[in-house]
Amino acid sequence: MTNKVIPSNAIITIAGTVGVGKSSLTHALSERLNFKTSFEKVDNNPYLEKFYHDFERWSFHLQIYFLAERFKEQKRMFEYGGGFVQDRSIYEDVDIFAKMHEEQGTMTKEDYTTYKELFEAMIMTPYFPKPDVLIYLECDYNDVLQRIKNRGRQMEIETDETYWKKLFARYDNWIENFTECPVVRVNINDYDVYDEPESINHIIDKIAHVIETHRSIDTRTH
Numbered sequence: 004m005t006n007k008v009i010p011s012n013a014i015i016t017i018a019g020t021v022g023v024g025k026s027s028l029t030h031a032l033s034e035r036l037n038f039k040t041s042f043e044k045v046d047n048n049p050y051l052e053k054f055y056h057d058f059e060r061w062s063f064h065l066q067i068y069f070l071a072e073r074f075k076e077q078k079r080m081f082e083y084g085g086g087f088v089q090d091r092s093i094y095e096d097v098d099i100f101a102k103m104h105e106e107q108g109t110m111t112k113e114d115y116t117t118y119k120e121l122f123e124a125m126i127m128t129p130y131f132p133k134p135d136v137l138i139y140l141e142c143d144y145n146d147v148l149q150r151i152k153n154r155g156r157q158m159e160i161e162t163d164e165t166y167w168k169k170l171f172a173r174y175d176n177w178i179e180n181f182t183e184c185p186v187v188r189v190n191i192n193d194y195d196v197y198d199e200p201e202s203i204n205h206i207i208d209k210i211a212h213v214i215e216t217h218r219s220i221d222t223r224t225h
């Protein structure tokens with residue numbers, strides 16, 4: 004058991020490439036901390052499967068859908084006053100997925116600009132407090148590919164492997180330059196939410212320390 008305390012109004016966001024284990028860690032951490040969860044919408048997402056079959060046709064629709072869903076979630080987290088573990092950050096939508104599709108030509112420049120402007124207008128509202136900490140899940144490419152296959156979402160399994168490789172490379176680059184909030188990097192081989200639940204203690208200790216440090220810096224500088 005860890006002795007570290009995480010403020011009950013904290014927002015902890017988990018980031019990382021598809022299949023790395025964000026949802027599993029979101030469940031495990033929220034249970035341990037008695038926090039609420041914010042998940043992205045995969046089941047009942049009206050565009051996701053269509054998108055995997057035709058990126059060009061559905062990229063813009065999917066991004067707008069995710070943006071709308073995330074906005075609702077941000078508002079919910081704001082209204083509760085925090086106390087959430089969030090599965091994936093909004094920054095990944097814009098800076099990884101939408102950008103990749105724009106750069107590879109499966110989202111038009113005009114659509115990307117429209118989407119980005121909408122995103123920028125949204126984050127200026129009070130509903131977008133920055134996370135207290137972003138947990139970045141690191142992994143080897145082959146491990147994550149295996150996890151995607153094991154999870155068994157048909158639309159992902161049928162997607163050309165180069166898509167996952169490009170996404171993986173973008174994540175590596177993105178996190179190096181990410182400055183929106185404090186980051187704790189965790190390698191997926193250093194814990195196991197299923198067979199060793201106690202192994203997430205060191206993650207809790209790390210995020211508690213980071214939140215404590217950054218909140219005290221904020222108090223001193225404001």
Ligand SMILES: Nc1ncnc2c1ncn2[C@@H]1O[C@H](COP(=O)(O)OP(=O)(O)O)[C@@H](O)[C@H]1O
Pocket residue numbers: 019020021022023024025026027028150151153154194195196197
């Ligand atoms: N620690 C772990 N050990 C083994 N398999 C895991 C672990 N964490 C997650 N998985 C498995 O990996 C797959 C992807 O995990 P998931 O949490 O859905 O990832 P994400 O939300 O990042 O896409 C799932 O099948 C899940 O059961």
Ligand SMILES: Nc1ncnc2c1ncn2[C@H]1C[C@H](O)[C@@H](COP(=O)(O)O)O1
Pocket residue numbers: 019020021022023025026043045051065066069091095096097100101159
């Ligand atoms: N912003 C997004 N653009 C395209 N695809 C996305 C976006 N956000 C999530 N996705 C996809 C990737 C996966 O197929 C599912 C769920 O993501 P996961 O990392 O497994 O939680 O949605």
